[in-house]
Amino acid sequence: MPAHAAELLAQWQVLGRSLDRDTPTWQREGRRLIRSWARWPRAYHDTTHLHACLRHLQAVRPYLADPHAVELALWFHDAIYWPWSARNEERSADWAARFLRAQQLPEATVCAVHQHILDTRHQPGPLTGDAQWVVDIDLAILGQSDAVYRQFERNVRREYFFVRWPRYVAGRGAVLQGFLHRPRIYGTGWFHDRYEAQARTNLGHALKALAGGKLYA
Numbered sequence: 739m740p741a742h743a744a745e746l747l748a749q750w751q752v753l754g755r756s757l758d759r760d761t762p763t764w765q766r767e768g769r770r771l772i773r774s775w776a777r778w779p780r781a782y783h784d785t786t787h788l789h790a791c792l793r794h795l796q797a798v799r800p801y802l803a804d805p806h807a808v809e810l811a812l813w814f815h816d817a818i819y820w821p822w823s824a825r826n827e828e829r830s831a832d833w834a835a836r837f838l839r840a841q842q843l844p845e846a847t848v849c850a851v852h853q854h855i856l857d858t859r860h861q862p863g864p865l866t867g868d869a870q871w872v873v874d875i876d877l878a879i880l881g882q883s884d885a886v887y888r889q890f891e892r893n894v895r896r897e898y899f900f901v902r903w904p905r906y907v908a909g910r911g912a913v914l915q916g917f918l919h920r921p922r923i924y925g926t927g928w929f930h931d932r933y934e935a936q937a938r939t940n941l942g943h944a945l946k947a948l949a950g951g952k953l954y955a
Contacts, residue, residue, distance in 0.1 A: 740772055740776035740785040741776075741784070741785045742786065742789040743772050743776075745789065746768075746785060746788065746792075747765075747769065750764075750765075750767075750768035751764075751768065753810070754768075764841070767837055771814070771817055774817050774818065775787075777819075779821065779896070779897055779899065781892075781893040781894070781896035781897045782879075782890060782893035782897060783819045787879070788812070788813070788816070790878065791812045791815075791876065791878075792812060794878050795808060795809055795875060798875070798926075801871065801926075801928065802868050804850060806847065807851050807868065808854065808872055810834065810838065810847075811834070811850075811854035812872065812876075813834075814830050814831070814833060814851065814855055815854070815858045815872070815876065816830060817830045817834070818830045818833060821897045827855055827856055827858055827859045828856065831852045831855035831856050832852075834852060835848050835851070850868070853869065854868065854869055854872045857869045857872060857873055858872065860876075862916075862920065864925075865925055873925065874926050874928075874929040875929075877923065877937075878929065880923060880933070880941065881923075881929070881934065881935075881936045882933075884939075884940065887940040887944075888954060888955050889955075891953055891954045892953065895953055895955075907951070911949075914944055915945060917941055918941050918942065922934065924937070
C-alpha cells in the first residue's frame with residue numbers, strides 16, 4: 739500500500755463532501771490518483787510529497803481565496819510524472835480539467851485548478867494570489883531541515899537514475915542555481931519567513947557537493 743494511502747483517501751473524501759461530490763465516482767478517482775502518485779519510478783514525487791503538500795495547505799488555508807481550487811491543484815499537480823517527460827504538468831492539468839468538468843464543478847474552478855498546476859512548472863516570473871501559495875507549497879521541501887533536504891536530493895537522483903552522472907550534475911546544478919539566483923525563492927511572506935534562509939543554505943550545500951562531484955546526501 740502506498741505511504742499515507744488511507745489518510746490521503748480520507749482527505750480526498752472530505753474534499754468531495756465539501757464540494758457536495760462524495761460519490762462512488764469521486765472515491766474511485768481518489769484511489770486512481772493515489773495509485774498514480776505511487777507509480778514507478780517515483781522516489782520524491784510520490785504520495786509522501788502529496789501528503790506533505792496537503793499538510794502545508796492546512797497551515798495556510800485561512801489565507802487562500804479559493805482553498806478548494808488550491809487543494810484540487812495539489813492533488814493533481816504531479817498526478818502524471820515521468821522524469822524524462824517535459825509535459826507532466828500539462829498532462830496532469832488536463833487530467834484535472836477533464837475530471838472536474840465531468841463532476842460539473844464551476845468552470846472558474848476548473849480553469850483555476852488547471853492554471854495552478856501549470857504554474858508548478860516553476861518558470862521565472864511573478865505570480866499572484868492563490869497561484870503563489872500553490873507554488874510555495876510545492877517548493878516547501880527546499881527549506882526543510884538538512885536531513886530532510888539530503889533525503890530529497892537522494893530521491894531526486896533515484897528518479898533520474900537513467901541520466902549519466904556528468905549530465906545529471908550539469909542539469910541538477912542549473913536547476914538549483916536557478917532558484918538561488920531568484921531575489922526570493924518563496925513569494926508569500928508566510929513561506930519566506932519560515933523557509934527562505936534554510937532553503938538558500940540547503941541549495942548552497944547541494945551545489946557545493948555537486949561541484950565536488952558528489953551528491954549532497
